Each structure stands twice: as structure tokens, then as C-alpha cells.
Amino acid sequence: MKVVRNVGLEMKNSFLSIVGVENVKYSQAHMLAYSYDATANFQAMPDLVLSPRSTQEIVEIVKICAKEQIPIVPRGSGTNLAAGTVPTQGGIVLLFNNMSEILELDKENLTVTVQPGVITQDLSNYVESNGLFYPPDPSSMKISTIGGNVSENSGGLRGLKYGVTKDYVKALTVVTPAGEVMKLGGKLAKDVAGYDLLSLLVGSEGTLGVITEITLKLIPLPIAKKTGIAYFNSLEDAAETVSAIIANRIIPVTLEFMDKGTIGAVEDFMKIGLPREAEAMLLMEQDGNDKQVDEDIQKMIAIAKENGATSAILAASEEESDILKTGRRAALSALSRKRPTTILEDATVPRSEIAKMVKAIQEIALKHDLQISTFGHAGDGNLHPTCLTDVRDQEEMARVEKALEEIFQVAIELGGTITGEHGVGEMKAPYLEWKLGTVGMNLMRTIKQSIDPQNIMNPGKIFAKETKKRLVIHGGN
Numbered sequence: 001m002k003v004v005r006n007v008g009l010e011m012k013n014s015f016l017s018i019v020g021v022e023n024v025k026y027s028q029a030h031m032l033a034y035s036y037d038a039t040a041n042f043q044a045m046p047d048l049v050l051s052p053r054s055t056q057e058i059v060e061i062v063k064i065c066a067k068e069q070i071p072i073v074p075r076g077s078g079t080n081l082a083a084g085t086v087p088t089q090g091g092i093v094l095l096f097n098n099m100s101e102i103l104e105l106d107k108e109n110l111t112v113t114v115q116p117g118v119i120t121q122d123l124s125n126y127v128e129s130n131g132l133f134y135p136p137d138p139s140s141m142k143i144s145t146i147g148g149n150v151s152e153n154s155g156g157l158r159g160l161k162y163g164v165t166k167d168y169v170k171a172l173t174v175v176t177p178a179g180e181v182m183k184l185g186g187k188l189a190k191d192v193a194g195y196d197l198l199s200l201l202v203g204s205e206g207t208l209g210v211i212t213e214i215t216l217k218l219i220p221l222p223i224a225k226k227t228g229i230a231y232f233n234s235l236e237d238a239a240e241t242v243s244a245i246i247a248n249r250i251i252p253v254t255l256e257f258m259d260k261g262t263i264g265a266v267e268d269f270m271k272i273g274l275p276r277e278a279e280a281m282l283l284m285e286q287d288g289n290d291k292q293v294d295e296d297i298q299k300m301i302a303i304a305k306e307n308g309a310t311s312a313i314l315a316a317s318e319e320e321s322d323i324l325k326t327g328r329r330a331a332l333s334a335l336s337r338k339r340p341t342t343i344l345e346d347a348t349v350p351r352s353e354i355a356k357m358v359k360a361i362q363e364i365a366l367k368h369d370l371q372i373s374t375f376g377h378a379g380d381g382n383l384h385p386t387c388l389t390d391v392r393d394q395e396e397m398a399r400v401e402k403a404l405e406e407i408f409q410v411a412i413e414l415g416g417t418i419t420g421e422h423g424v425g426e427m428k429a430p431y432l433e434w435k436l437g438t439v440g441m442n443l444m445r446t447i448k449q450s451i452d453p454q455n456i457m458n459p460g461k462i463f464a465k466e467t468k469k470r471l472v473i474h475g476g477n
């Protein structure tokens with residue numbers, strides 16, 4: 001999997017003739033702007049940034065790149081947290097700012113067809129104004145693109161009840177690494193013709209082709225929703241509440257968790273009256289019809305009290321509920337204000353193991369003398385331990401790396417994974433084998449090589465040069 005990095009003047013002119021002069025960027029300032037994404041401590045300059053206007057233009061670009069072995073890094077809004085859009089082997093960064101149209105709303109088949117550059121929040125607002133609902137709601141939805149969401153298989157606050165992006169992707173148009181157009185799926189309810197290539201492309205992080213059109217499933221917009229909030233003096237009580245809610249056969253739309261450090265950071269940032277003394281907070285939301293919503297939210301509040309909540313109440317109004325959800329969505333931004341570098345992880349475990357995982361994270365932070373706050377989608381077992389550090393302090397960074405490795409290891413030992421929704425990118429590539437094993441990695445490599453034999457699509461992502469050695473700290477294998 002070798003790529004040759006080379007975008008000479010003649011080639012620049014070829015790209016310019018495809019996309020037009022206004023859609024090619026190559027100044028130092030532009031290269032710098034596209035040399036990093038939302039991931040701390042990763043940076044590399046691209047050679048050229050292109051903003052194509054159509055699938056056909058992408059076909060022409062990819063054909064040149066295939067012939068000349070130029071790396072292509074598709075980039076939505078660059079909000080991924082795994083260095084997935086850092087052009088670590090140079091080449092072309094492909095933007096979708098000229099491909100951000102909502103193309104069709106099909107009310108009979110309940111689908112919407114969009115270009116990849118549509119902003120997630122804009123899509124959500126558009127379908128809701130038509131009485132329909134697109135549930136996946138990553139906290140970054142005000143900036144992230146649908147193309148990025150599909151390529152990362154992103155989750156969100158509503159994942160527990162409604163699933164993640166893959167559960168809504170019905171069809172894709174993809175430009176393959178050879179520059180051919182492939183149409184996958186359709187507006188069908190059922191389709192078992194051949195291997196499930198649609199699912200292979202979802203979550204492929206720009207390594208198997210360029211996604212140029214997306215058809216998504218929609219569902220009717222729920223009539224009612226209500227939010228409850230519970231505070232706890234112990235993390236274990238909050239974790240027990242999560243398990244007890246599910247054991248009581250309630251599937252809330254949202255069951256979000258913040259620890260004391262995160263509560264304090266959000267309060268500093270937003271001043272919304274969160275109690276800084278609480279050790280943990282759960283945000284619980286249900287949607288559906290009025291009767292069911294009322295019943296479920298009251299039951300969840302009662303369960304929280306039975307499990308030791310110091311306070312468990314219903315949000316007084318929709319406005320208060322929106323403020324609380326905005327507070328939760330702002331957790332990462334709020335924590336980022338505390339120290340120069342924020343490294344957010346994505347360890348995910350079966351929901352029954354949440355208490356053990358949260359406790360292990362705290363022990364690991366203590367052991368390595370680090371500031372790690374945790375928040376996340378508790379109902380999904382998807383936690384975001386967030387390390388507040390400073391990349392300029394090499395000694396501290398070495399401790400951070402050790403701590404994160406230990407967190408991944410514990411997650412795997414508890415039956416979990418190294419990433420629940422953020423993807424592997426370049427950052428977590430050295431750990432992927434811990435999850436997949438050698439056989440799994442070899443199969444993935446075979447798939448990549450057969451689709452992209454020259455490794456021009458987002459090289460260096462998902463597949464690491466070297467796998468990190470497993471640590472033996474908790475008696476795992």
C-alpha cells in the first residue's frame with residue numbers, strides 16, 4: 001500500500017480545468033487551514049484543496065489521482081476526532097462545500113436524498129419542518145456534514161432508541177478509487193441482492209471511495225417529548241440507574257451521563273445552574289405519544305430516586321429541556337477551555353459494564369496523575385473519557401498515552417471496543433488489531449487492497465504501520 005506524493009504544476013492545471021479556478025486552493029494559508037482537524041496533536045500539509053461541483057467532476061479528479069498515485073482525503077467539516085482528515089501523506093483534500101444541496105424529499109417512500117456536504121442540523125430542520133424525523137444527532141450536528149456522518153457511521157444523543165447513521169442509510173452513490181460510479185441500495189424496504197456493499201461503505205472513513213449522493217430513511221416526527229434530570233452523589237448510583245431503567249423495559253430516546261468534572265466545566269461555560277457538587281448527572285428523555293412519554297418519564301424519575309439520586313425532576317419547560325441538552329452537547333467545548341489540549345476518547349462497553357468502566361477510568365486517571373473527565377451516551381455504554389492536557393509537556397503526554405492505552409484495554413476486557421462512534425482514523429489505527437485480531441485485520445486489508453490497490457483513498461487511516469503491544473494490566477490476554 002504505497003502512494004507517491006506528487007502534485008506538479010501541470011497536474012494542478014488539469015485539476016483547475018475540471019473544477020474551475022475558484023474551486024482550487026493552494027496558497028500556504030489554505031494548506032495550513034486544511035492541515036488539521038478536530039483531533040489534537042495531528043497535523044500535515046496537503047498539496048492542493050479542491051471543491052468539485054458534481055459526481056462527474058469527482059470522477060475526473062479520481063481518474064487523474066489513480067493514474068498519478070495521488071492521495072485523496074475527502075473532508076466534510078473536519079470535526080472528526082481520530083485524525084481522519086489530516087493529509088498525513090499529502091495529496092488532495094476534497095471538499096464538499098459545492099455539493100451541499102438537499103435534492104429530494106420523497107414523502108411516499110419516507111426518504112430524503114442529499115449531497116454529502118449538507119450540514120446535519122440543516123437536514124434535521126428541513127425534514128422536521130415537513131413533519132418528518134431524521135434521528136441521528138451527533139453533538140457536532142451544527143457543523144458536521146451528512147457525508148462525514150455516513151463515513152464515520154456517527155451516533156448521537158438519540159442513539160439508544162433510534163440507532164445510529166447506518167440504520168438510516170438507504171442508498172449511496174460512490175466514486176470508486178478507479179474513478180467509476182457505483183450506485184448502492186435504493187429506496188427499498190428490503191434488498192438482499194449480493195454482499196451488503198452499502199454497509200461496507202458506511203463507516204469506511206473515506207478509505208474505499210468518495211460518497212457523492214446519499215439517500216436516508218426518515219420516520220414520522222414524534223408528537224411529544226419530555227426531559228428528566230437526575231443528580232447523584234456517586235457514579236455507581238448513576239450507572240445503576242441506567243441499568244435499572246433498561247431492565248424496567250424502558251428504552252428512552254436519550255440517557256446521557258456527565259461526571260463531576262464535566263458538570264463543573266459546562267456550568268463555568270454556560271451558567272445554567274448545574275450543581276457543581278454532584279458527582280454525576282443523568283439526562284433522560286423520552287418521546288412518542290403523550291401518554292407513553294408521561295408514563296416513561298415518571299418511571300425513570302422514580303427509578304433514579306430508588307437508586308440514590310439526590311434529586312430527580314422533570315424539566316419545567318421545553319426551553320429548560322433545550323438548555324440542558326445544549327449543555328450536554330457543549331460538554332467537549334466546555335472541557336476544552338480548561339487546558340491547552342483536549343484528547344477525547346470513545347471507549348464503549350456493554351451497558352451493564354458502565355459502572356466498572358467509569359470506575360476504571362477514574363483509577364487510571366489517578367494512577368497517571370491526569371485530569372480525565374467523562375461524559376457520554378450512557379444508555380449506549382458509549383463513554384467519552386476526556387483528557388485535559390498540554391501537548392508541549394512531553395512527560396505528561398507520555399502519561400496520557402499510557403492512560404489511553406489502559407482505557408482501551410479495559411474497554412476490550414469488558415467486552416467493549418476502542419471506538420463506539422468516532423471511528424479509527426489515524427489516531428486509533430495502532431489499536432484496531434486489539435479489537436479485530438489478526439484474522440479480522442487481514443480480512444480488512446484484503447478488502448481494502450481489492451477495492452483500492454494503489455491505496456490512494458485516505459492512506460494511513462484505519463490501517464496502522466504497526467500495532468501497539470497489548471499491556472497486561474488487568475489480567476487480560
Ligand SMILES: Cc1cc2nc3c(=O)[nH]c(=O)nc-3n(C[C@H](O)[C@H](O)[C@H](O)COP(=O)(O)OP(=O)(O)OC[C@H]3O[C@@H](n4cnc5c(N)ncnc54)[C@H](O)[C@@H]3O)c2cc1C
Pocket residue numbers: 037038073074075076077078079080081084085096116137138139140143144145146147148149150151152153154155156157204205206207209210211212332333421422458
Ligand atoms: C464537539 C464535537 C462533538 C462531537 N459529537 C459527536 C457525537 O455525538 N457523535 C459522533 O458520532 N461523533 C461526534 N463527533 C465527531 C464528528 O463530529 C463526527 O465523526 C462527524 O460525523 C464528522 O463529520 P464531518 O463532516 O466533520 O466529517 P470529517 O471530519 O470531515 O470527515 C470524517 C471522515 O469522513 C470522511 N469523509 C467525509 N466526507 C466524505 C465523503 N463525501 N466521501 C467519503 N468520505 C468522506 C473523511 O475522509 C473522514 O475520514 C463530535 C465532534 C466534535 C468536535
